[in-house]
Amino acid sequence: MxxxxxxxxxxxxxxxxxxxxxxxxxxxxxxxxxxxxxxxxxxxxxxxxxxxxxxxxxxxxxxxxxxxxxxxxxxxxxxxxxxxxxxxxxxxxxxxxxxxxxxxxxxxxxxxxxxxxxxxxxxxxxxxxxxxxxxxxxxxxxxxxxxxxxxxxxxxxxxxxxLGYPPPEIEIEILIKMTGVAPAVAKAMVALADGIRKQPQLGLRETISTRLLIYSAGLINGGMHPRKALLHGAIESLTDDAKIIQALKDTAALHF
Ligand SMILES: Nc1ncnc2c1ncn2[C@@H]1O[C@H](COP(=O)(O)OP(=O)(O)OP(=O)(O)O)[C@@H](O)[C@H]1O
Ligand SMILES: [Mg+2]
Missing domain, CATH: 3.40.50.300 (P-loop containing nucleotide triphosphate hydrolases)
Known part of the structure; x- marks a missing residue:
């Protein structure tokens, strides 16, 4: 295959x-x-x-x-x-x-x-x-x-x-295809990722990847609340800085 x-x-x-x-x-x-x-x-x-x-x-x-x-x-x-x-x-x-x-x-x-x-x-x-x-x-x-x-x-x-992270409409498609997550959820996750990627002032060594979105979608599909899923599936993997974690949690809360 x-x-x-x-x-x-x-x-x-x-x-x-x-x-x-x-x-x-x-x-x-x-x-x-x-x-x-x-x-x-x-x-x-x-x-x-x-x-x-x-x-x-x-x-x-x-x-x-x-x-x-x-x-x-x-x-x-x-x-x-x-x-x-x-x-x-x-x-x-x-x-x-x-x-x-x-x-x-x-x-x-x-x-x-x-x-x-x-x-x-x-x-x-x-x-x-x-x-x-x-x-x-x-x-x-x-x-x-x-x-x-x-x-x-x-x-x-x-x-x-x-190669770079895919443009939003394609990343949504990839998320749905790879994880079967609901289209509205995929759309909100990609909007969040797009927002995080446009904020260099967060000072992340590497920004949120398609991989982390796929992980988070997997947790959501397993029944976890999206905010919690994004915290464990993405945010905690991006940084150990408590202030930035809080900022990212706040941003996620705007989308979910
Ligand atoms: N265009 C795409 N089509 C299908 N899947 C994609 C695409 N872009 C990203 N992904 C998915 O994102 C996840 C991470 O991709 P992959 O492991 O290939 O990243 P990578 O660039 O090799 O990362 P690393 O540098 O850390 O090895 C995988 O689940 C992959 O299927
Ligand atoms: Mg690789």
């Missing part, structure tokens, strides 16, 4: 052309805006498995490429996710790629440019990516703080797609 994804702009066209032309794709956007859901839907659309790697600052080249381990007193090699994806012609999805150290990201360079080749020095093997292999990365520019910025030599190896 193809996961539900509601197109917001031209992202499906961009993905399809990248897949067809064997170009790597970088998706940037805030947390909970649909990046992973989009990649899952696109992989299913092209009938390819996804091999997903969550990157962080401790990610090593071995985590990506593979390592030797001891089995029955002998050393054996185990492919890492990048090598598996190349061998299987899968869609490699590197989540939060900017979190990985640059010297680690560099191992991807030859596979993400015109060469589409991977050299695994530990086992002295060169792999050529099959046509169906595609590398997709995602990152959240909101987390980027100067030193974490990716090098242009990495950035410029990718076609880049910027």
């Amino acid at each position: 193809i996961p539900y994804y509601r197109e917001v702009g031209d992202e499906v066209e961009v993905f399809d052309l990248c897949y067809k032309n064997r170009l790597p794709l970088m998706i940037k956007g805030p947390t909970g805006c649909g990046k992973s859901q989009f990649v899952a839907a696109m992989a299913a659309r092209h009938g390819r498995p996804i091999i997903k790697v969550a990157c962080n600052e401790d990610t090593t080249a071995s985590d990506l490429l593979g390592r030797f381990f001891i089995k029955n007193m002998e050393t054996a090699w185990q492919d890492g996710p990048v090598v598996r994806a190349v061998r299987e012609g899968a869609i490699l999805y590197l989540d939060e790629v900017a979190e990985a150290r640059e010297d680690v990201i560099v191992v991807l360079h030859s596979i993400t440019d015109h060469r589409r080749e991977l050299y695994i020095d530990r086992i002295n093997e060169s792999l050529s990516a099959p046509e169906s292999f595609m590398c997709v990365t995602s990152f959240n520019p909101g987390y980027q703080s100067g030193f974490k910025e990716m090098k242009p030599s990495t950035r410029q190896r990718f076609v880049t797609l910027a």
